[in-house]
Amino acid sequence: MADTIILAIAILGGMGLLFGFGLAYIARKLAVTEDEKVEEIMNILPGADCGACGCAGCKAFARELAAGKRKPSECVVGGKEVALKLASLLGTEAGEFQPKVAQLFCMGGREESGLRFSYIGITTCEAANLVGGGFKKCEYGCLGFGDCVAACQFGALSMDENGLPVIDREKCVGCGACVKACPRGLISLVPEDARVFVRCSSKASPGEVTKACTVGCIGCRRCEKACEYDAIHVDKDTALASIDYTKCTACGACVEVCPRKVIEIEEIEAERSEAA
Missing domain, CATH: 3.30.70.20 (Alpha-Beta Plaits)
Structure with a gap:
């Protein structure tokens, strides 16, 4: 009886370990690597998450900006100063800024x-x-x-x-x-x-x-x-x-x-x- 219980525990433990390694491997293979440029952009943005740019927060704006889908001047809260810093980082034009x-x-x-x-x-x-x-x-x-x-x-x-x-x-x-x-x-x-x-x-x-x-x-x-x-x-x-x-x-x-x-x-x- 005791041997049966020990065997069952060993099997469950082994399965858990196997599944754990499997999930870790899959997570690493399917992981989405964040563009380093996005983090650099985030360090410049004001972090207000106000949605004035039309995105769902600063992170979403940073991703679209890094992908070339947005212009630096679209960060309304950051103003001209932030727009110029972003333009310098990305090597692009700041865009027309109308406060x-x-x-x-x-x-x-x-x-x-x-x-x-x-x-x-x-x-x-x-x-x-x-x-x-x-x-x-x-x-x-x-x-x-x-x-x-x-x-x-x-x-x-x-x-x-x-x-x-x-x-x-x-x-x-x-x-x-x-x-x-x-x-x-x-x-x-x-x-x-x-x-x-x-x-x-x-x-x-x-x-x-x-x-x-x-x-x-x-x-x-x-x-x-x-x-x-x-x-x-x-x-x-x-x-x-x-x-x-x-x-x-x-x-x-x-x-x-x-x-x-x-x-x-x-x-x-x-x-x-x-x-x-």
Whole structure:
């Protein structure tokens, strides 16, 4: 009896050892060797894993970059400095780099746009937007729960006392996470040197806008007429003004004539330094 047990244990042990060696051999034969270049690229990348490049993290971007499927400039978070380092490592062109920052296109906070009904539910913009088209009078305006703030891993957004997100231009890397997080599409990436913004996204009629918000664009076209550079136009379908940043000189003419004060000109850091 004892001999039988010992024999069984010996057979099982031998089989286990045999299978172990077999699996180790197969694993070595089928192992995918990581390109050393990928590791070198990873050492340069910021490691944010933000997905702004369109890849599922920095590792995936590094593999595609090493394979020649991507350009160094596509790492938005790394910026020009990282793009140049990657280009030097790979012996290729960095690619065209156009830095962008996020901007909010809504001024309708708690004071400017009232409530249609009291909302008691999950405190996220995504959830609130699903209930009756949102609780604010403006069906296009910011809901103020800060989904965009939660999405930003760089600390570039915060909520003000009026229930609107504030974007820190100096911290924003243009990854676009906040753009994706906003269920109403109120945040967009614009050229880093853009200075003039129409802070409204309402597609309602001028009459409806007037009732819903004290600062909404009513499509009066005064801005359009005041601009001598043909840089701002009012859409005939939505009655909403928008700016062509390839033409805008930030002269401020549109800002001055807007009766609703929905167009703003933003001073950038370089100009603040020069003024000081």
